[in-house]
Amino acid sequence: MDYGIKAARPRRGLSGSTLKLFAIVSMLVDHVGAVILGRMLLTQTYLQTRANTVWVEDYGRLYDTYQVMRGIGRLAFPIFCFLLVEGFTRTSDVKKYAVRLGIFSLLSEIPFDLAFKARFLEFSYQNVFFTLLLGLLAMMAVDWVLYHVWSENPRLQSFLSFVLAAAVTVCACAAAELLRADYGAKGVFCIVILYLTRRRKSVQMLAGALSFLWEVPAPAAFVPLCFYNGKRGFRLKYVFYIFYPAHLLLLYLVSFLLGFAETSVF
Numbered sequence: 001m002d003y004g005i006k007a008a009r010p011r012r013g014l015s016g017s018t019l020k021l022f023a024i025v026s027m028l029v030d031h032v033g034a035v036i037l038g039r040m041l042l043t044q045t046y047l048q049t050r051a052n053t054v055w056v057e058d059y060g061r062l063y064d065t066y067q068v069m070r071g072i073g074r075l076a077f078p079i080f081c082f083l084l085v086e087g088f089t090r091t092s093d094v095k096k097y098a099v100r101l102g103i104f105s106l107l108s109e110i111p112f113d114l115a116f117k118a119r120f121l122e123f124s125y126q127n128v129f130f131t132l133l134l135g136l137l138a139m140m141a142v143d144w145v146l147y148h149v150w151s152e153n154p155r156l157q158s159f160l161s162f163v164l165a166a167a168v169t170v171c172a173c174a175a176a177e178l179l180r181a182d183y184g185a186k187g188v189f190c191i192v193i194l195y196l197t198r199r200r201k202s203v204q205m206l207a208g209a210l211s212f213l214w215e216v217p218a219p220a221a222f223v224p225l226c227f228y229n230g231k232r233g234f235r236l237k238y239v240f241y242i243f244y245p246a247h248l249l250l251l252y253l254v255s256f257l258l259g260f261a262e263t264s265v266f
Contacts (some may be wrong), residue, residue: 014224015233016083022224023079025241030073034265035115035251037066043260071217077128077183078190078212078221080240082228084132085194088139098136102162104241105129111248115255118264123180125266129244135191138172142192163165186214201226 014022041062091097103189105127112127113119145164173185181187190211197204205226209219255261 005129013227013229013231014076014123015229015231016086017233017236019079019228020083020223020236020240023076023083026072026074026079027076027244028247029069030076031115031251032068033066033073033257035248037062037069038265039255039258039260039263041066042265074215074218075221077187078208078218079225080128080132081135081187081191081194082208083223084135084191085139085198088136088195089198094136094140098133098140100241101129102245103137105133108136108245108248111245111252114252115248116264116266118262126179126181126184128187130179131176131183131187132191134172134176134179137186138169138188138192139195141168141172142195162194199204 041059068185088094089096108127108129110121113122117125142165145168146161169189172192173188176184176188183190190208193211194204194208197207205222208225209222212218212221252261
């Protein structure tokens with residue numbers, strides 16, 4: 001019997017969990033290329049086991065595959081940045097969010113160093129959790145500035161808000177460079193841009209794509225992001241947190257078993 005009430009149709013598009021899985025797969029492809037194929041291209045053992053003519057042919061194929069895999073990996077970071085902004089605007093406890101990112105940035109550093117630098121612990125380059133944490137802290141500070149700076153003069157208030165928000169962003173970007181976090185100042189800046197433009201989807205997508213022009217083909221990540229439906233989807237709260245250090249450690253072990261774990265890929 002129809003009582004004139006229609007059931008709400010589910011919103012079409014991609015959920016947050018679908019986007020997160022897409023980014024995770026993209027990141028995995030990237031890191032397999034960097035850690036395994038990158039070491040194969042760099043290690044002298046691989047070169048010395050082949051005759052020159054065979055090596056040139058093998059090297060060309062391997063290098064092309066490496067480039068394709070690294071290109072696929074460029075899609076991951078913009079999606080993680082977008083999801084970070086979504087998480088910040090939707091979380092009920094941003095402090096716990098920040099603490100969680102901080103904990104996993106520390107837990108991931110040894111697997112990150114082993115996978116990319118072939119060392120147990122070193123500080124010349126830090127994992128992406130540090131970048132995401134600094135991006136979150138920047139959003140927290142900018143949010144506070146935009147909504148707590150008060151003046152009787154509206155124009156003065158707008159000017160002060162702009163200056164302080166810019167100063168906060170510059171400080172966060174400088175911190176990323178000092179820490180030598182993955183993606184550095186550019187990564188933090190892109191997160192802030194996505195946050196500031198979040199109220200208009202079309203503007204956010206365009207601004208986000210433009211802010212990532214420095215790393216082709218990263219802007220292509222905003223194609224699937226255009227289809228985000230605003231839904232969380234499956235609960236994957238800790239999947240990325242656990243997967244990130246776990247897969248880096250596994251890739252290091254694979255390179256160790258293949259006999260070229262001592263080669264740094266950075």
